[in-house]
Amino acid sequence: MFEHLKAVPPDPILGILSxxxxxxxxxxxxxxxxxxxxxxxxxxxLECVVEAEKILIATQTSKSYLGPPGVxxxxxxxxxxxxxxxxxxxxxxxxxxxxxxxxxxxxxVAADLVKTAVPDAAIWASDPTWPNHMAIFPASGLPMHAxxxxxxxxxxxRFVEMMESLRQRxxxxxxxxxxxxxxxxxxxPDQEQWEAITNLAAxxxxxxxxxxxxxxxxxxxxxxxxxxRLFSEKCPEVIVVSSCSKNFAVYRERTGAISIxxxxxxxxxxxxxxxxSLTRKNYSMPPTHGPAIIDIILHSDELTKLWxxxxxxxxxxxxxxxxxxxxxxxxxxxxxxxSFLQRQSGMFSFLGLSVxxxxxxxxxxxxYTVDSARINVASxxxxxxxxxxxxxxxxxxx
Ligand SMILES: Cc1ncc(COP(=O)(O)O)c(C=O)c1O
Numbered sequence: 001m002f003e004h005l006k007a008v009p010p011d012p013i014l015g016i017l018s019x020x021x022x023x024x025x026x027x028x029x030x031x032x033x034x035x036x037x038x039x040x041x042x043x044x045x046l047e048c049v050v051e052a053e054k055i056l057i058a059t060q061t062s063k064s065y066l067g068p069p070g071v072x073x074x075x076x077x078x079x080x081x082x083x084x085x086x087x088x089x090x091x092x093x094x095x096x097x098x099x100x101x102x103x104x105x106x107x108x109v110a111a112d113l114v115k116t117a118v119p120d121a122a123i124w125a126s127d128p129t130w131p132n133h134m135a136i137f138p139a140s141g142l143p144m145h146a147x148x149x150x151x152x153x154x155x156x157x158r159f160v161e162m163m164e165s166l167r168q169r170x171x172x173x174x175x176x177x178x179x180x181x182x183x184x185x186x187x188x189p190d191q192e193q194w195e196a197i198t199n200l201a202a203x204x205x206x207x208x209x210x211x212x213x214x215x216x217x218x219x220x221x222x223x224x225x226x227x228x229r230l231f232s233e234k235c236p237e238v239i240v241v242s243s244c245s246k247n248f249a250v251y252r253e254r255t256g257a258i259s260i261x262x263x264x265x266x267x268x269x270x271x272x273x274x275x276x277s278l279t280r281k282n283y284s285m286p287p288t289h290g291p292a293i294i295d296i297i298l299h300s301d302e303l304t305k306l307w308x309x310x311x312x313x314x315x316x317x318x319x320x321x322x323x324x325x326x327x328x329x330x331x332x333x334x335x336x337x338x339s340f341l342q343r344q345s346g347m348f349s350f351l352g353l354s355v356x357x358x359x360x361x362x363x364x365x366x367x368y369t370v371d372s373a374r375i376n377v378a379s380x381x382x383x384x385x386x387x388x389x390x391x392x393x394x395x396x397x398x
Contacts, residue, residue: 070099103243181346253290
């Protein structure tokens with residue numbers, strides 16, 4: 001049966017992980033992997049998670065099945081975070097949030113839902129987008145197309161071209177947006193641009209799908225839900241996929257959700273039954289350890305405050321690293337302009353290097369990143385930033 005199967009090359013990021021691990025150079029830097037790191041280069045558990053996990057272990061009395069929607073308290077807390085507890089959509093009962101195995105699981109459920117609802121629907125994603133988007137939707141049988149997004153020459157948003165492309169979209173098209181901290185380019189629309197995009201969605205009738213994997217890492221927890229809130233105020237139907245991997249640092253606990261906004265309460269209830277039947281034949285029910293922890297955090301004023309302060313610390317560290325990096329590059333005499341690093345947000349940016357320069361960073365300096373030269377800014381710290389800039393100047397010189 002398996003004789004025709006050929007080995008599949010590893011995901012480029014996973015390939016970097018193993019090459020980095022095997023490299024004996026003490027100065028090595030991993031700029032590839034998409035996890036937050038602190039000044040010590042570690043990805044520790046958040047304190048609020050440690051505290052809530054203790055409570056969970058002390059109080060949980062059963063590991064029996066919970067049912068397809070998972071932890072109900074997590075689902076309602078995520079709805080409140082994403083849409084605002086007083087929002088019209090929540091007050092009118094138009095939203096259902098259902099726990100999924102991470103944001104990736106949520107995207108796959110979203111893909112199955114779209115395929116079930118409109119079998120010949122197409123997904124439109126920004127050029128570029130998170131590479132896994134390009135795999136998840138076709139895996140459910142949905143074709144993918146790109147709309148203009150990132151200007152590689154100027155490291156800015158191609159807003160005019162994006163709007164031109166979106167003006168051609170209509171019912172049956174699903175347009176995927178990154179709510180904040182665009183992965184991989186770090187460029188987001190500003191408030192005025194989000195207003196224009198969401199007005200266009202309402203006017204043209206395409207279905208917005210918002211992927212929010214870095215809530216709190218750009219401007220603030222509530223501020224980063226702007227796109228979710230504007231789309232759901234203006235459009236009859238919206239799909240939102242959220243991940244808690246980064247902002248609660250519960251990566252391996254596979255914690256995420258899909259939220260669907262429907263025209264009315266009855267339709268939302270109907271669509272939830274469709275989602276339950278799709279997940280039943282896939283993973284049956286989602287894992288609950290991470291969501292049960294987050295349920296505890298978000299239903300405790302004290303732990304919620306602690307979480308907010310820990311997210312603020314992560315966001316401030318990323319933003320200050322962006323500033324330091326950009327200023328130190330200028331001070332080093334490198335003539336190429338990297339000031340865009342300061343104007344972008346979240347963990348990711350493109351350095352704008354050639355594949356050859358990326359390979360030189362790896363081979364000559366043990367600095368690892370993907371061929372696209374996407375870097376994770378959170379990988380820098382006081383101990384490695386000068387070494388990186390020195391290596392960067394060398395590969396840019398020759
Ligand atoms: C844009 C985007 N969406 C979704 C995810 C999914 O994250 P997870 O499945 O780990 O929750 C990621 C993770 O890197 C991401 O960058």
